[in-house]
Amino acid sequence: MRNCIGFSIVCLTCFLLVGAAKSDRYVKDNVFYSSSPKLEVKVDPKFKYLGKLDYTMEQQSPDNVQLVTYETKSYVFVDAIYNELKKAVYIQLRREQTKYVGNLLGDARANLRSGVCSLGEKEYQCFTRVIFLSADVPIGKFISEQGYVLPNCILARTYARAESKENIYLVVITYFENFSDSGLSCESWQSEEQLTEEHKQYLEGFDRNCKASFTIIKKESEKPGIRRLLGR
Numbered sequence: 158m159r160n161c162i163g164f165s166i167v168c169l170t171c172f173l174l175v176g177a178a179k180s181d182r183y184v185k186d187n188v189f190y191s192s193s194p195k196l197e198v199k200v201d202p203k204f205k206y207l208g209k210l211d212y213t214m215e216q217q218s219p220d221n222v223q224l225v226t227y228e229t230k231s232y233v234f235v236d237a238i239y240n241e242l243k244k245a246v247y248i249q250l251r252r253e254q255t256k257y258v259g260n261l262l263g264d265a266r267a268n269l270r271s272g273v274c275s276l277g278e279k280e281y282q283c284f285t286r287v288i289f290l291s292a293d294v295p296i297g298k299f300i301s302e303q304g305y306v307l308p309n310c311i312l313a314r315t316y317a318r319a320e321s322k323e324n325i326y327l328v329v330i331t332y333f334e335n336f337s338d339s340g341l342s343c344e345s346w347q348s349e350e351q352l353t354e355e356h357k358q359y360l361e362g363f364d365r366n367c368k369a370s371f372t373i374i375k376k377e378s379e380k381p382g383i384r385r386l387l388g389r
Contacts, residue, residue, distance in 0.1 A: 182230070182250070184209075188374070189232050189248050194320035196328060197374035200246050204234035204370065210299045228252040233299060242305045242335055246370050247296060249329040269349050269360075274316055276330070277373030281316040285360070287346040288313050288333070308335035310343035312359075314367045332367040 181192040184206050189198040200206070210231040215224055229251045236244040274283035289310045292301045301307050313333035320326045339359055346356065 182232075184232055187234070191250065194250070194326045194328060196248075196320075198248055198330065199372045199374055200234045201236075201370050204236045204244070204246055207233045207235055207300065207303050209233075210295060212295045214295070229295075231296060231299070233296065235300060235303075235305060237305055240305050242300060242307060244332070244334040244366065244370065245300065246330070246332050249327075249331070251327040251329060252325055269346060269352070276316055277375045279318060279373075281318045281328075281330075283314065283316045285312070285314050285363075287311070287343060289343065290333075308337055310336075312336050312346070312363055314363070330371065332370050334363065334366060336363075 181190070183190055187200045187202050187204065187206060189196070189200065191197070210233060211229070212231075213226060213228050215226050229249055231247050231249045233247045234245065235242060268284040268286050271282075271284040274281050287310055290297050290307050292298045292307060297307055311333040313331055315329060315331045317327060317329045320328050336359065341356060341359060346352070352360070
């Protein structure tokens with residue numbers, strides 16, 4: 158009887174732990190943790206964690222096949238001097254109605270550089286492009302409401318990967334920086350073919366800054382069996 162009661166308690170504990178883990182997402186000491194989909198991202202300590210932004214939006218799917226609803230959770234980190242935004246990192250988990258397929262990053266014509274990138278030993282679709290940041294979009298509005306002045310445009314590097322067996326979660330990690338001090342205008346970044354040596358030199362430094370801004374922590378999954386939980 159005692160063995161049966163003990164086994165039942167262990168099973169109930171496992172069930173509760175698994176149920177809690179499914180929605181376990183948080184930031185501690187500048188490390189973002191997610192149990193579903195599994196992801197740990199360590200953000201450089203010089204970036205201040207602003208908080209989480211939840212919103213739902215409708216837009217065309219990346220393959221332009223249908224209008225879909227995205228449930229988006231964003232975890233935002235900024236590097237600023239006083240109230241002037243210099244750099245930012247944000248981690249997004251997007252949940253779609255159906256599945257993510259094909260091109261995850263939309264119109265490739267706007268990209269300066271694009272391809273497949275490796276992060277944490279996983280492959281992500283990635284691009285670099287200039288974005289006109291505005292308080293009309295959720296991320297811009299969230300940052301400006303915290304008291305930061307938005308630059309007119311930013312240079313952004315975005316990584317995207319469909320996660321989970323059903324491919325309904327999209328993991329998006331974006332790094333961007335304000336390049337207004339570079340002397341390069343927003344309009345001068347038209348296409349990769351038109352980039353000058355000055356643009357290319359700036360991109361080299363930008364890539365280094367991006368790599369230094371965050372790291373994906375690779376951890377082996379631990380799934381203790383019933384015997385281990387019972388102490389056998």
